Amino acid sequence: MTAPAVPTIAPLSRSKLAWAVSDGVAMTKRTLIAYTRIPEALFFTLVQPLMFVLLFRYVFGGAIHPGGGLQYVDILIPGIFVQTLVFGAVGTAIGLSEDLHKGVIDRFRALPMARSAVLAGRTTGDLVKNVPVAIVIFLMGLLVGFRPHGSIVNIVLATLLLLFFSYAISWGFAIIGLTAPNSETAQLMSFPLLFPLTFASGAFAPTETMPSWLRGFADHQPVGALVHSTRSLMLGQPVGSYVWESLAWSVALLAIFSTIAVRSYRKIA
Amino acid sequence: MAAAIEVTDLVKTFKGGVKALTGVSFAVEPGTVFGLLGPNGAGKTTAVRILTTVLRPDAGHATVLGRDVVREPDAVRSLIGLAGQNAAVDEILTGRENLQMIARLNHLPLDFARSRAVELLRQFDLTEAGDRILKTYSGGMRRRLDLAAALVSRPQVLFLDEPTTGLDPQSRLGLWQVIEELVSEGTTVLLTTQYLEEADRLASQLVVIDHGGVISTGTPSELKARLGATVIHVAFHDAQSAQTAAGVLTGVGNGAPRIDGNAVEINVEQGPKTAMEALRLLDQSGLEATEFALREPSLDDVFLALTGRKAEASADDDATPTKRRGRGKKEKS
Numbered sequence: 001m002t003a004p005a006v007p008t009i010a011p012l013s014r015s016k017l018a019w020a021v022s023d024g025v026a027m028t029k030r031t032l033i034a035y036t037r038i039p040e041a042l043f044f045t046l047v048q049p050l051m052f053v054l055l056f057r058y059v060f061g062g063a064i065h066p067g068g069g070l071q072y073v074d075i076l077i078p079g080i081f082v083q084t085l086v087f088g089a090v091g092t093a094i095g096l097s098e099d100l101h102k103g104v105i106d107r108f109r110a111l112p113m114a115r116s117a118v119l120a121g122r123t124t125g126d127l128v129k130n131v132p133v134a135i136v137i138f139l140m141g142l143l144v145g146f147r148p149h150g151s152i153v154n155i156v157l158a159t160l161l162l163l164f165f166s167y168a169i170s171w172g173f174a175i176i177g178l179t180a181p182n183s184e185t186a187q188l189m190s191f192p193l194l195f196p197l198t199f200a201s202g203a204f205a206p207t208e209t210m211p212s213w214l215r216g217f218a219d220h221q222p223v224g225a226l227v228h229s230t231r232s233l234m235l236g237q238p239v240g241s242y243v244w245e246s247l248a249w250s251v252a253l254l255a256i257f258s259t260i261a262v263r264s265y266r267k268i269a
Numbered sequence: 270m271a272a273a274i275e276v277t278d279l280v281k282t283f284k285g286g287v288k289a290l291t292g293v294s295f296a297v298e299p300g301t302v303f304g305l306l307g308p309n310g311a312g313k314t315t316a317v318r319i320l321t322t323v324l325r326p327d328a329g330h331a332t333v334l335g336r337d338v339v340r341e342p343d344a345v346r347s348l349i350g351l352a353g354q355n356a357a358v359d360e361i362l363t364g365r366e367n368l369q370m371i372a373r374l375n376h377l378p379l380d381f382a383r384s385r386a387v388e389l390l391r392q393f394d395l396t397e398a399g400d401r402i403l404k405t406y407s408g409g410m411r412r413r414l415d416l417a418a419a420l421v422s423r424p425q426v427l428f429l430d431e432p433t434t435g436l437d438p439q440s441r442l443g444l445w446q447v448i449e450e451l452v453s454e455g456t457t458v459l460l461t462t463q464y465l466e467e468a469d470r471l472a473s474q475l476v477v478i479d480h481g482g483v484i485s486t487g488t489p490s491e492l493k494a495r496l497g498a499t500v501i502h503v504a505f506h507d508a509q510s511a512q513t514a515a516g517v518l519t520g521v522g523n524g525a526p527r528i529d530g531n532a533v534e535i536n537v538e539q540g541p542k543t544a545m546e547a548l549r550l551l552d553q554s555g556l557e558a559t560e561f562a563l564r565e566p567s568l569d570d571v572f573l574a575l576t577g578r579k580a581e582a583s584a585d586d587d588a589t590p591t592k593r594r595g596r597g598k599k600e601k602s
Contacts, residue, residue, distance in 0.1 A: 011375065012377070026373045030362065102360075103353060105357075108374070111374045117374070
């Protein structure tokens, strides 16, 4: 150009994929900084499962007899794990919706950053946030009498499976965040999906007592399968096919949700 | 000289049939400030969003430094900076974190990101506030940080969407000085504004837009000459006297006197001289004015002169950030 030279700075040169990763990392950092700035949000993320633990352990728990020589608390805590991480995915919908309705999204779109970074940064940040949440729930469980008999390896595997699943559905909630008119609605839109999946599962009660039509659903729907695999791994019981089922659900949901989410983000942009 | 920004027949209609742009064309010379002047809802922001690759036009095309905004968005993105009325910075991050993040997302080296953040915080008088989160910033501080964020990559072309709307006079003056410095260093600036004063002070070329179309172009002095540089405002005790005065003052200044309740306004080119004449005429007819003032023309005056009506905000405008959906019907323009 013929304009007097503005002193410019040359951008680094890297491959497209390397930039997508680097931009995703920058945006993940942004999500995580936000969590550290509002520790209340994380605190209250943990209050809800605590209430559920107390409610089910001490109020309803006495009336539920799982049989098979198990204590109800052993059934409950893996269920709480699943419920907390699945419910936590609503945060993705809310956070993304908030981002989209602030001017900052226009700034991001006008930057030479990867298009995927806004979504990747949000979902990955929420995944990282789930790690301390999982640890706290585990400790909370131990405190109320949860005794996992599975090996350390199995417990770690269960946690990894949980985190992977939560990452996959986080992308599903990203779609809600992208389509909801505002963050309050995003939150409201999330619950009709979460409730049937979480409660029509073995998370809080053994599925054996459910009517057969419900039991089939409760055992094999994505959250239900995850409850079974988490529980068997943590308790050191035979895991059967549930672990593979959960893994398959996670991979499939991640593939479908991320494709749809990226597509609807592009449409908006 | 090749244009830094070239816009040809841009058209954008939002869902719901809101016509934000109906065929806008203009060209911006490198190293100058170009003003896009218009009321709320005129289509200014839509034009900026298309030029900054945030929004795709329905028809027409636009280039920034020769790069097509639709076909080469990434090339355009690495050449431009964007700052806007919505203070598009991250509330939960500190000023420094915002600047460093923008630098990283501009794919600039980490050490540059750090030093540039320090430099910009100093330049915009935010060094002390640099490590505080933005929620604690005042409106003027946010706006300064927003502009700083737009400058992180030292862009050759800068888009400023109503940069001073809602700012106090002192902050406004400060921003004007920064913009003037940038232009003296060779940056090309496209500025949208509702304030004629701002356009007059900064821009060397102006386009006035209304309802998505260009209604006038020229330099600020051409524009002002066209509508009379100054407005004489005379108020009376009652509307009756105002009516009479309008009759007496017909022929003074440009166009017919306008009556607004108890007051009469006339556009004039030579303020003081014509004011004397007007006073003499009023005195001769025995009318007693309660108020007599000379003022600079406002955007309203420009619109009255150009369109014969007041610059009213249309229904689709004035959107807060919450209404600004990329896919939304209520697109701010």
